[in-house]
Structures are given as structure tokens and as C-alpha cells.
Amino acid sequence: MKVKTNLWFLVTLALVLFISSCKNNAITFRTDQDSKTGWYYSDPDWGGFEVVQYIEQEAGPDQVLIEGGVFTMGNTEQDVMFEWNSIRRRVTISSYYLDKTEVTNLNYRMYLFWLGKVFIEYPYMLQKALPDTLVWRQRLAYNEPFVEYYLRHPAFQEYPVVGVSWLQANDYCQWRTDRVNEKLLIDAGVLDIDPQQQGSNNFNTEAYIAGQYEGATKDGLKDASGNPRNARIEDGIMLPRFRLPTEAEWEYAALGLIGNSETERIANYRLYPWDGQGLRNPEKADRGVFMANYVRGKGDYMGVAGYLNDNAAPTAPVTSYWPNDYGLYCMAGNVNEWVLDVYRPLSNVDIDDFNPYRGNVFTTLVRNADGSLVEKNDTTGQMRYRNMGETSPFSDLTQEQVEGELDRYNYKVADNINYRDGDLGSGLGPNWLEDDGKTGSQRMYNYDGTDPQTHEMATSLVTNEVRVYKGGSWKDRAYWLVPGTRRFLDETRSTNDIGFRCAMIRVGSPGGY
Numbered sequence: 001m002k003v004k005t006n007l008w009f010l011v012t013l014a015l016v017l018f019i020s021s022c023k024n025n026a027i028t029f030r031t032d033q034d035s036k037t038g039w040y041y042s043d044p045d046w047g048g049f050e051v052v053q054y055i056e057q058e059a060g061p062d063q064v065l066i067e068g069g070v071f072t073m074g075n076t077e078q079d080v081m082f083e084w085n086s087i088r089r090r091v092t093i094s095s096y097y098l099d100k101t102e103v104t105n106l107n108y109r110m111y112l113f114w115l116g117k118v119f120i121e122y123p124y125m126l127q128k129a130l131p132d133t134l135v136w137r138q139r140l141a142y143n144e145p146f147v148e149y150y151l152r153h154p155a156f157q158e159y160p161v162v163g164v165s166w167l168q169a170n171d172y173c174q175w176r177t178d179r180v181n182e183k184l185l186i187d188a189g190v191l192d193i194d195p196q197q198q199g200s201n202n203f204n205t206e207a208y209i210a211g212q213y214e215g216a217t218k219d220g221l222k223d224a225s226g227n228p229r230n231a232r233i234e235d236g237i238m239l240p241r242f243r244l245p246t247e248a249e250w251e252y253a254a255l256g257l258i259g260n261s262e263t264e265r266i267a268n269y270r271l272y273p274w275d276g277q278g279l280r281n282p283e284k285a286d287r288g289v290f291m292a293n294y295v296r297g298k299g300d301y302m303g304v305a306g307y308l309n310d311n312a313a314p315t316a317p318v319t320s321y322w323p324n325d326y327g328l329y330c331m332a333g334n335v336n337e338w339v340l341d342v343y344r345p346l347s348n349v350d351i352d353d354f355n356p357y358r359g360n361v362f363t364t365l366v367r368n369a370d371g372s373l374v375e376k377n378d379t380t381g382q383m384r385y386r387n388m389g390e391t392s393p394f395s396d397l398t399q400e401q402v403e404g405e406l407d408r409y410n411y412k413v414a415d416n417i418n419y420r421d422g423d424l425g426s427g428l429g430p431n432w433l434e435d436d437g438k439t440g441s442q443r444m445y446n447y448d449g450t451d452p453q454t455h456e457m458a459t460s461l462v463t464n465e466v467r468v469y470k471g472g473s474w475k476d477r478a479y480w481l482v483p484g485t486r487r488f489l490d491e492t493r494s495t496n497d498i499g500f501r502c503a504m505i506r507v508g509s510p511g512g513y
Contacts, residue, residue: 074088273324293330465491
């Protein structure tokens, strides 16, 4: 009996080691036939068209799967602000992944360190990414310790990063995409670790896919004929890009209605990311403790000494309090969070009811005259890429797409931010239809500080560069903790109560079954 047990143990161990080794080896190809032609896959004698064995997408680091579905988007609280900007509407969301927590000071400092190390000859890259620590200053408050210590001191390293603009948050998402995919290629044996990356010679996902980055190649991949090649999207090794969640995605995840549904019936719709109408924990072990970090009343940010009810002033570590039914922390309170959308008061009326989003600026790859892609460090003829805030060598707009019309049925122009609310067809009168004198866009949401007709200072705060933020914060009252509430801020501005977390689309089946 002892011999059999040892033998079984050795067989199990060998199987585990084999599976572990296979995970880091080259991808496995399918060798069956194409159902429409009968030709064989991954066979050099039959053309060598490669098809990989693929199970399903893995979650990104620190992310959880948010299984999509239908829900009623909009404010579930009384509209005490009388803004009428969050009218309820039923929509459907595709499945996606979302960070469990907000991005921390520690996460962001690693990003800053990488920029300073790789772009040592281009200090602007680091300077433009630095959070604005002066957001802590108030004219009638002593917050200088937060100015000096909040971002850098190790005591705050697990606290949410603040002072980051919408543009800076998007840049972080792009950087995270590259670092995660670089590590996946290292783990797969395609690349070797290269700590000496400098300047334009750094791993960029799109540049690598375009064949413009070799890096420290290790064993590489082999095609069906046994020849070395780079990884491709079709191999399924790399993950889709990280980005900010759309407003609808953020709101859907915050409500966490998966915990309140029975088959297709939602038993109780939520006011907050937890059950009930209150902000205190009803469970016996933690009864009376706040469920989020917010302002209980005028001047009360954390409770009485000896019993600090929310135990946070101002922010709290990102894993504080209780996660919602998706396993997400601080989807109400702590800090507000940037989302992807451009703000419009009537977004919920205008947007599509499948994956709703306002802010599309469709792009195309920038190519040379011969059709080849421009080099990633070639900035000739590039224009500002609105969705990333900077010039992007592989996702940019052409002059024809900005000013002309496209011969398509599903969209006619590249910039669709103003569609149905600010474009030519939604004008309120002849004055709204006149050119703003800059880009050919209409003037309703294109103020640059002065009215183009009267040359007086504009009074509207709604422009094509303001973005939505949601969730409530350490300095907000309970009203703003309701996921359906919404506010906005210019994409270049930052505050001491707005942070962010990243999302990533799920490819394939919605739930992996």
C-alpha cells in the first residue's frame, strides 16, 4: 500500500510539473481541418495557416471578471440637485474585467520610476505624469503634510493616488498595457527581461505587433514550419489593452446586482453598492460601522476619537471596508473615480442601449506613402490624439477623417463626441451652426474660454474636454455615493478626491461557460 501511495504521488507530481512547463513553452497549434475548405490547419504542406489551441482569456493582474448583462442605468436617489442629468434607462453591458481596487500611490510611483529610468533623456515624459500634490492645499486649512507626504511616504503607499487628471490616468492605462503584455511574453519564453530599455527602444504592445520592436528575444515562437517568429494577436498570449471603464460599466459594476438576482429576477434594486437604505453595516459583528468613507455631517470626516467610525481622514487604504458582490472595494466613497465618457447632461437619453458610451473618436493607423506603418518614434505629420491626450504613432487621426465625411453607413465622421448633442443636426438655432473658427466643429460645446460670436467669456462649463467622474469621496455627503449620480471635470484638471481604476474588455464568451 505504501508503494502504491508513493507511486501515485510521483505520477501526480510529474503531471503537475508537465502542465507547469507547458504553460511557459511555445503555444500549441490545432491540426484539424477547416470546416469550409477541408484544408488542414498549422500544416506547412497545406499552406501553413496557423490556428492555436485557446481556452479562454485570463483576468489581468488584480482584476475580476464582471459578467455583463442588462440593468437600469441612472440615479436611484431623489434628484436633490435638480440637475436631471441621470435619467434612468435600461441598457446591456458586455462582460469585462475591472480592478478590485483603485490605483494606489505605490502603483503609480512604480509608473513614475519607470518613466524616469527609461526616458532619462526626455524628462518631460516624467514631468507630465507627476500628480499635482498641490491639490491638497486649501486657503483656510493646514494641509501641507499631505502636500509633502501623501504621494511619497510609505505610510500612504496603499492609499488611492489623487491629483491625477483624466489624461494622466489614460496614459497610465497605456503604460500598464505594455508592462503586463511584456511580462506575459517573458513568461511565455518569447522575450527576456530587459532592464536596460532606453528612450524609443522600449517595449510597446502596438510597436511589437507591428514588428517594430525586437527587444531581448529569448527563444521566440516557432511557426508551423519550425521557423522563429514574433508573437501575434492570433496567439492569444497578450491581453487586450487596459483603459478607464465607461460610465455604464462603472455604474453596473458598482451596483453589483449579481448578488441580488434570482435567475432573471432582480429581487431588490440597490441604492448603494450594498443592500439596504443605510450607510452602516447591519451585521452583528460589525453593526453600526460605516460601509464607506464619506462625510457624515458638517465638519465630521471620521467620527470621535476612540471610535473613529470610518477610520479615515481624508482617504483610506484601497482595501478598506467591505467589497461588493463582484469583489470590488470602495465603489462608494474614499475617492471619486474617472470614467471614459465625455459629459453631456442628457447622455442617458441619447446613447445606445448596448455598451453605451459618448466620446468616440475613431482612428486609423498612420502609414507611409507605400502603405507601411510609420516608425513608432516618427512624429512627422502626427496630430493630437484626443483619447490619449498625446500624439500616438499607431492610433491617430488623418486630416481627411477630422474634416471630411466617410463613405460609410454606420458613421460619417471620425469625431463623434458631438453626435446628436452638439453637432450640426442637434443645433438649437442659426447661431449654433456657425464655425468656431478653429477646427470646423460647431460651437455648442467647443468653447475655448471666449464666445466665438461675442468674444466675451463663455459661461458654460460643458465642453468636449470635460469627463465624467463617479462614486463619491471622503469629502462628499451620502448623496454622491449612489452609483447613478454623476459629475464632471475638465480632462486636464485634477483634485484631491478623484482617483481611478482600470478596466479591460473580455473577449470570447461572456462568462467562460
